[in-house]
Every structure is written in C-alpha cells, then in structure tokens.
Amino acid sequence: MTTKDPELSSQPSPAGSDGHILIVDDDAQIRQLAGKFLREHGHRVTMARDGREMRQVLETAAIDLVLLDIMLPGGNGLDLCKEIRTRSSIPIIMLTARGTETDRIVGLEIGADDYVAKPFNPRELLARINSVLRRTRNQQGAGHEGGGHLLRFEGWSLDTRRRELNDPNGVVVDLSTGEYDLLLTFLELPQRVLTRDQLMDSAKHRMATGFDRAIDIQVSRLRKKLGSDEDGQNMIKTIRGSGYMFVPAVTRA
Numbered sequence: 001m002t003t004k005d006p007e008l009s010s011q012p013s014p015a016g017s018d019g020h021i022l023i024v025d026d027d028a029q030i031r032q033l034a035g036k037f038l039r040e041h042g043h044r045v046t047m048a049r050d051g052r053e054m055r056q057v058l059e060t061a062a063i064d065l066v067l068l069d070i071m072l073p074g075g076n077g078l079d080l081c082k083e084i085r086t087r088s089s090i091p092i093i094m095l096t097a098r099g100t101e102t103d104r105i106v107g108l109e110i111g112a113d114d115y116v117a118k119p120f121n122p123r124e125l126l127a128r129i130n131s132v133l134r135r136t137r138n139q140q141g142a143g144h145e146g147g148g149h150l151l152r153f154e155g156w157s158l159d160t161r162r163r164e165l166n167d168p169n170g171v172v173v174d175l176s177t178g179e180y181d182l183l184l185t186f187l188e189l190p191q192r193v194l195t196r197d198q199l200m201d202s203a204k205h206r207m208a209t210g211f212d213r214a215i216d217i218q219v220s221r222l223r224k225k226l227g228s229d230e231d232g233q234n235m236i237k238t239i240r241g242s243g244y245m246f247v248p249a250v251t252r253a
Contacts, residue, residue, distance in 0.1 A: 018042040019064035019133045024054045024080070025095060026073050030118070034067065037122040038129070051075040051083075063090060065133055067125075070096040070107070078106055085111035089163070091132045091177045095120070108217040111176040136163075136177055151187045153248040154235065156226070158187060165225075173225050182218045186236065186246035195243040219244055 021043050025031050028049075035045040046061060048054040050072050057063065066084065070077035081092055094107045097118040107115060113132050116125050149161040155168030163180060165173045175183065185199060196215045219236055226235050237245045 018130070020044040020046065020062060021065050021067060021129065022046050022048060022054065022057055022061075022063045023067045024048045024050070024072070024077070025067075025069040026050060026071075027069070030069075030095075034122065034125060038126065041126055043129070049073075051080050054080060058084070058088075064136075065091045065093065065129060067093050067095060067129070068112075070094055078110060081107065081112050082110040085174060085176065087174070089174050089176060089180070091136055093128060093132060105217060108178070108214060109221060111179070111221075113177040132177060135181060150253040151184075151250055152253060153187065153190070153250045158183065160184065175225070176221075178214075178218050179222055179225070182215070183222055186222075186244075187250050190246045190248065190250040193239050193242050193245050199243065 018041075021038055023031050023034055023038075023045060025034075025047075026049050031047045031049075035047055038045050046057050046063070048057055051074070054066070054068075058066075068077045068081060072080070077094060077096075081094065084090060084092060091113045092111065093114045093116060094112045095116055095118060096107075114128050116128055149159060151158040151160065157166050158164070159166070163175075165175055165180075165183070167173055182199065185194070199215050223234055223236055228234060233247065235246060235248055237247050239245055
C-alpha cells in the first residue's frame, strides 16, 4: 500500500481511542466532516475513496467498524458489503442517500449491521457507531465473567468468548453483529415464543425508526445459515400472529 495518499494512512486521534473506523466514501467533504467529528469524539479514523482503497486498508490495518457508502465509483457498496461478509464479521454501517426501504432490506440481507441516511446528523452517526461497537465488545467479552461460554444445539456450538459459530463439522460460520445478537437471544431463551418486539429489545437492535422488517430479515438469514435440524425442520419456527421460537434444546458448557 502506498503511503503517499494521506487518506489511506490513519489520521491522529485523541489518546485512548474508542475504535478504529474505516470510512469508505467517494465524497471528500463527507469523509472530512465525518472523520473530523469522529476523531474529536475519541475514534481513530482511516479513509478510503473506493473498493480498491478499502481492500488495501483492511489487509493492513485492524479496523473495528466500516462506514460504507452505498454509491461508489467503479463499484457498489452493497457488493463490497457482501465481499467483506465472505471473510469477516467486522461491523458494517451503510451510508445511503437513497434512504429507501429496499436498500435497507438488501443491505440487511447481505450482512450490514445498520444504516444511516444522507444527509446525516453527525451526532446520530456517532451514536450509531458507538452502539454497534459497544454491542460487539460486549459479545467478545461474554464468557469472561464466569459461567460456560459455549452454547450447544443440534451439533452446533456458539462460543460467546470468541463470538464464533461452528457447524456440526467444525466449520466456522460468519455472522454479522445483528445475526449474532439475534442468535444469542434465541439460544438464551430457547423453546419459548418471542415476539418481534421482544427480539428487538433483547438483541438491542438500532435500526431506523419504523423499519419493523429488520427482525424478519435477520431471522431469514439465520435460517439459511443454520439449515435444518435432524428432522429436516427449520430450527427457528414462525409462530403465526406471535413471533418466533428457537426449537432445539440448548446446553451451556
């Protein structure tokens, strides 16, 4: 990676940085505005203008969260989100000028953790970033305070200390932050009917106001990743008019 471009190098931020944020946006004004505000509030910031520069940063730096624009030259932010998800569960917040429900649905389906519509309020952006980072760190720290950190079901295991899901063959299955939140909620409350509101509250989702399809989309993604149980049934059962239930028994080790 070249060091001639200052935006590809991490810019200084206050001591005790809260997180390393990668901003991927072709609009220089937005990059500078968001970057300056985030640094002023304790974050370390690196910037990229397109997918090529984003890949360079991800290959060489430890990034805590990607702020990814949906409209980029020579590439699509949704495609880049999907690309990241094939190899990492790093939190992703999408930036979009469209603000349509369709974009949000597609983004969630491919693994985005949240959305912020342009033009955005810098304080709202900061709050969303801090919320996602806080959830991620809480998940990574789970299991260190005592008690078993392995949740097992149907041959699968979720390691809450590593934030890692393994299938019955021991293969790691990548989960977005939202998917992990939802799965952990199901595993902590198995064989109980949970309403969408309960799931939203337990998983501490921070989606756009009124976007009540978020849980349905995350459930659909989890079903695809988990597949069927030994009887060929979905592990997450839809309870018509009520919500969802995680069917398998869960043990903690």
